[in-house]
Amino acid sequence: MKRKIYHKSTFEKTSRERQIKVYWAAISVFSQKGYEAASVQDIAQKAGISVGSLYSYFSSKEDLFKAIAEMGYAVLEQIVTEWNPQKEDSFRSAMTTLFRMTLEYSRKYPDLSKLYLLLTTDSLNPFSEQLSKEMEISFRSAYAHLLENAREKGELRSDIDLEMAGYFIDNAAVMLQFSQTSKYYQNRLRQYLGLSEDEEMPDDRIVSALVNYICDGLTHEEK
Amino acid sequence: MKRKIYHKSTFEKTSRERQIKVYWAAISVFSQKGYEAASVQDIAQKAGISVGSLYSYFSSKEDLFKAIAEMGYAVLEQIVTEWNPQKEDSFRSAMTTLFRMTLEYSRKYPDLSKLYLLLTTDSLNPFSEQLSKEMEISFRSAYAHLLENAREKGELRSDIDLEMAGYFIDNAAVMLQFSQTSKYYQNRLRQYLGLSEDEEMPDDRIVSALVNYICDGLTHEEK
Amino acid sequence: MKRKIYHKSTFEKTSRERQIKVYWAAISVFSQKGYEAASVQDIAQKAGISVGSLYSYFSSKEDLFKAIAEMGYAVLEQIVTEWNPQKEDSFRSAMTTLFRMTLEYSRKYPDLSKLYLLLTTDSLNPFSEQLSKEMEISFRSAYAHLLENAREKGELRSDIDLEMAGYFIDNAAVMLQFSQTSKYYQNRLRQYLGLSEDEEMPDDRIVSALVNYICDGLTHEEK
Amino acid sequence: MKRKIYHKSTFEKTSRERQIKVYWAAISVFSQKGYEAASVQDIAQKAGISVGSLYSYFSSKEDLFKAIAEMGYAVLEQIVTEWNPQKEDSFRSAMTTLFRMTLEYSRKYPDLSKLYLLLTTDSLNPFSEQLSKEMEISFRSAYAHLLENAREKGELRSDIDLEMAGYFIDNAAVMLQFSQTSKYYQNRLRQYLGLSEDEEMPDDRIVSALVNYICDGLTHEEK
DNA sequence: AATGAATGAGCCTTCATTCAT
DNA sequence: AATGAATGAAGGCTCATTCAT
Numbered sequence: 001m002k003r004k005i006y007h008k009s010t011f012e013k014t015s016r017e018r019q020i021k022v023y024w025a026a027i028s029v030f031s032q033k034g035y036e037a038a039s040v041q042d043i044a045q046k047a048g049i050s051v052g053s054l055y056s057y058f059s060s061k062e063d064l065f066k067a068i069a070e071m072g073y074a075v076l077e078q079i080v081t082e083w084n085p086q087k088e089d090s091f092r093s094a095m096t097t098l099f100r101m102t103l104e105y106s107r108k109y110p111d112l113s114k115l116y117l118l119l120t121t122d123s124l125n126p127f128s129e130q131l132s133k134e135m136e137i138s139f140r141s142a143y144a145h146l147l148e149n150a151r152e153k154g155e156l157r158s159d160i161d162l163e164m165a166g167y168f169i170d171n172a173a174v175m176l177q178f179s180q181t182s183k184y185y186q187n188r189l190r191q192y193l194g195l196s197e198d199e200e201m202p203d204d205r206i207v208s209a210l211v212n213y214i215c216d217g218l219t220h221e222e223k
Numbered sequence: 224m225k226r227k228i229y230h231k232s233t234f235e236k237t238s239r240e241r242q243i244k245v246y247w248a249a250i251s252v253f254s255q256k257g258y259e260a261a262s263v264q265d266i267a268q269k270a271g272i273s274v275g276s277l278y279s280y281f282s283s284k285e286d287l288f289k290a291i292a293e294m295g296y297a298v299l300e301q302i303v304t305e306w307n308p309q310k311e312d313s314f315r316s317a318m319t320t321l322f323r324m325t326l327e328y329s330r331k332y333p334d335l336s337k338l339y340l341l342l343t344t345d346s347l348n349p350f351s352e353q354l355s356k357e358m359e360i361s362f363r364s365a366y367a368h369l370l371e372n373a374r375e376k377g378e379l380r381s382d383i384d385l386e387m388a389g390y391f392i393d394n395a396a397v398m399l400q401f402s403q404t405s406k407y408y409q410n411r412l413r414q415y416l417g418l419s420e421d422e423e424m425p426d427d428r429i430v431s432a433l434v435n436y437i438c439d440g441l442t443h444e445e446k
Numbered sequence: 447m448k449r450k451i452y453h454k455s456t457f458e459k460t461s462r463e464r465q466i467k468v469y470w471a472a473i474s475v476f477s478q479k480g481y482e483a484a485s486v487q488d489i490a491q492k493a494g495i496s497v498g499s500l501y502s503y504f505s506s507k508e509d510l511f512k513a514i515a516e517m518g519y520a521v522l523e524q525i526v527t528e529w530n531p532q533k534e535d536s537f538r539s540a541m542t543t544l545f546r547m548t549l550e551y552s553r554k555y556p557d558l559s560k561l562y563l564l565l566t567t568d569s570l571n572p573f574s575e576q577l578s579k580e581m582e583i584s585f586r587s588a589y590a591h592l593l594e595n596a597r598e599k600g601e602l603r604s605d606i607d608l609e610m611a612g613y614f615i616d617n618a619a620v621m622l623q624f625s626q627t628s629k630y631y632q633n634r635l636r637q638y639l640g641l642s643e644d645e646e647m648p649d650d651r652i653v654s655a656l657v658n659y660i661c662d663g664l665t666h667e668e669k
Numbered sequence: 670m671k672r673k674i675y676h677k678s679t680f681e682k683t684s685r686e687r688q689i690k691v692y693w694a695a696i697s698v699f700s701q702k703g704y705e706a707a708s709v710q711d712i713a714q715k716a717g718i719s720v721g722s723l724y725s726y727f728s729s730k731e732d733l734f735k736a737i738a739e740m741g742y743a744v745l746e747q748i749v750t751e752w753n754p755q756k757e758d759s760f761r762s763a764m765t766t767l768f769r770m771t772l773e774y775s776r777k778y779p780d781l782s783k784l785y786l787l788l789t790t791d792s793l794n795p796f797s798e799q800l801s802k803e804m805e806i807s808f809r810s811a812y813a814h815l816l817e818n819a820r821e822k823g824e825l826r827s828d829i830d831l832e833m834a835g836y837f838i839d840n841a842a843v844m845l846q847f848s849q850t851s852k853y854y855q856n857r858l859r860q861y862l863g864l865s866e867d868e869e870m871p872d873d874r875i876v877s878a879l880v881n882y883i884c885d886g887l888t889h890e891e892k
Numbered sequence: 893a894a895t896g897a898a899t900g901a902g903c904c905t906t907c908a909t910t911c912a913t
Numbered sequence: 914a915a916t917g918a919a920t921g922a923a924g925g926c927t928c929a930t931t932c933a934t
Contacts, residue, residue: 495920
């Protein structure tokens with residue numbers, strides 16, 4: 001997975017500390033306001049540096065955004081790596097881990113999580129199409145391996161469309177992430193669960209329900 | 224479901240034709256460019272009216288957007304109404320209809336579909352939070368009725384968390400819509416299915432796989 | 447001589463008064479500071495209008511400059527037309543008129559005159575080459591006619607290179623204009639004439655000397 | 670001819686090589702882009718030194734430009750010295766040499782030549798007025814000597830205004846230089862001569878025509 | 893003495909909003 | 914009621930100049 005480089009060489013020469021401040025500020029502002037509404041001034045200010053410096057690191061707002069986007073993908077890949085379901089784990093437990101990690105990740109990195117939403121929901125940034133093509137996130141192959149393994153172990157139904165199954169699992173994970181990241185999807189989940197705005201999310205209930213549906217479906221098995 | 228009114232009273236006095244042109248132009252521009260990048264000039268021009276007129280109908284860009292948002296919800300509600308699964312239909316066939324309609328809707332109204340994406344993704348518009356609270360879309364209750372009915376008919380497992388089930392179904396529908404609406408999610412689906420960019424979407428395969436997973440899950444029923 | 451149009455259609459709709467204020471301000475600022483150093487803000491302010499208005503008339507600083515340039519050429523052409531030496535006039539008197547008019551013009555329109563200098567001396571504006579090609583000022587053919595006529599009337603030496611002669615006359619006129627327009631060339635003339643900075647220009651002496659040199663040369667005719 | 674010093678004392682301590690690189694770079698960049706558009710960064714880079722160093726040699730962009738300007742004048746003076754028409758040479762041959770040298774110089778040092786254009790054309794640089802006063806180029810006295818000598822030898826008409834004559838000769842030389850240096854004046858010469866853009870300049874024709882006009886004028890000597 | 897990263901004022905341009913016609 | 918020209922604040926970006934290393 002080759003990542004493009006969107007910063008100028010100057011950026012690599014700055015202190016790690018400064019780099020991090022810049023990334024942090026950019027992620028924070030972009031994710032809160034979106035690409036268009038975010039202002040370079042804001043980002044510089046939040047990072048505690050001058051606009052001139054920012055432009056000596058990145059040659060345009062666009063490039064800064066793309067650099068941040070790359071970071072978002074990088075974190076995602078890290079998660080897949082960390083997930084790494086073992087062969088001997090049951091499919092069910094792998095799913096449970098996946099959803100638990102998804103919840104954990106979206107809470108640990110709310111800004112990056114929001115950024116992912118921004119990236120995947122076009123029209124907020126003018127290069128979404130370009131970016132979407134460059135994204136070739138490792139989840140797909142992780143799912144593929146997991147499913148093949150499960151089939152070999154006889155855990156899966158024999159009539160399963162494996163490719164669609166991967167897509168289906170991913171959907172569930174993505175929507176779970178959205179429900180932590182976007183106010184709208186969070187409200188929606190609360191409404192479905194009949195929760196008020198200040199009640200805590202019943203993580204266990206959510207995860208186990210998801211796992212159940214994915215593994216067993218909603219209806220009785222056809223006889 | 225009370226809808227707030229975001230237009231000035233003047234708007235109601237104009238011809239229906241003019242109203243529609245305004246709505247259509249606003250939806251088109253907002254959905255293509257996003258809230259920030261859309262310009263009031265563009266919208267007025269596309270609607271074939273003057274900026275002054277537009278401002279005599281809506282007191283700000285914000286209000287115009289909100290009015291459009293309301294319209295988006297209205298269309299959604301219309302769909303639920305149209306869906307209206309009959310008591311005697313099986314749960315499985317109700318699901319099939321739901322997903323077929325979702326596909327059909329996202330293709331028939333790509334702009335509105337994109338608008339929904341904008342509305343639900345914070346930071347794509349500055350009032351997402353406010354809007355998300357006002358949205359109380361009828362799908363939830365439609366799902367609830369459907370599920371209760373299915374349970375009564377003995378179609379559902381007995382251990383199902385009904386509330387989460389509604390949420391789960393909705394997720395599947397939303398992601399299906401996204402896969403038609405956002406370049407990113409479309410590419411992603413193609414990648415999962417191993418399709419090239421110019422191959423047609425295999426609707427039947429997608430719908431039936433989704434229905435299968437939702438109804439039967441991925442694994443063998445536990446004995 | 448087709449002139450390109452560099453303004454937006456909006457400009458034509460404004461009051462003549464406003465148009466003139468804009469032209470005047472632009473000529474004044476551009477000629478005093480040069481293209482790069484002139485600021486759009488300055489021009490708008492000097493014209494007593496808002497920057498936004500200026501941009502509704504011209505789509506860029508570049509276009510505004512080009513529009514002004516066109517005006518400069520237009521005035522030049524007007525001068526040639528006005529000059530219009532009669533067939534029965536002697537070559538000598540036509541030259542006298544030419545230089546008198548040149549002096550008069552450079553004093554009446556000092557800004558336009560300076561602008562011409564700017565236009566013809568590259569590297570001050572990034573489009574000089576383009577502009578220089580579009581300029582096809584009528585002086586050349588006016589000189590050609592004048593010289594042919596003079597030759598037919600037997601006023602000219604027979605060995606004269608007519609084409610170079612036109613160029614030679616034009617040079618004299620251009621340098622005369624420069625000597626009114628550029629501080630440097632003005633100082634230079636004063637130094638040659640031994641004048642202090644506050645002494646008035648001896649127009650008659652200058653014109654008659656020029657005419658003499660051009661008509662009779664500096665040396666005795668070779669026998 | 671006292672020349673002002675515009676560099677800091679540090680500049681004198683650097684290697685001659687470094688000094689020359691700086692001058693060369695500055696001349697090149699200033700002459701190609703003009704004062705405003707030239708950037709200090711560009712110059713430093715082209716000279717192969719750091720911006721910091723440049724500022725340790727010259728205290729501002731302005732001073733750097735003025736230093737370069739001084740150099741331009743210095744070269745001009747060198748040319749006058751080199752010209753140095755001998756007493757025994759005829760006026761005609763001195764003129765021929767002058768124009769030949771002018772052509773040669775403008776081609777050998779196109780950048781310096783362009784710089785001269787910049788210096789003499791106000792508003793291309795913000796200090797033209799100041800500079801023009803400091804310029805007191807030796808050509809004037811060279812012309813004066815030449816003309817006096819020619820008059821003594823009886824080569825000149827007796828009614829000649831000697832001061833204006835010097836100015837007249839200089840004009841011809843300056844315009845000849847411009848025609849090599851500025852795209853506009855080059856095109857203009859080509860148009861007068863009916864040359865296409867890729868035809869070579871007919872140096873001999875140009876020089877001899879100029880000499881003829883200057884010496885003999887355009888018309889028959891009055892009887 | 894040399895370097896080049898850092899600064900921030902200032903420039904060109906856009907666009908939501910107002911208001912005279 | 915409708916128009917669209919006018920406004921000016923704000924945004925992205927550049928570059929002369931400084932200063933820590």
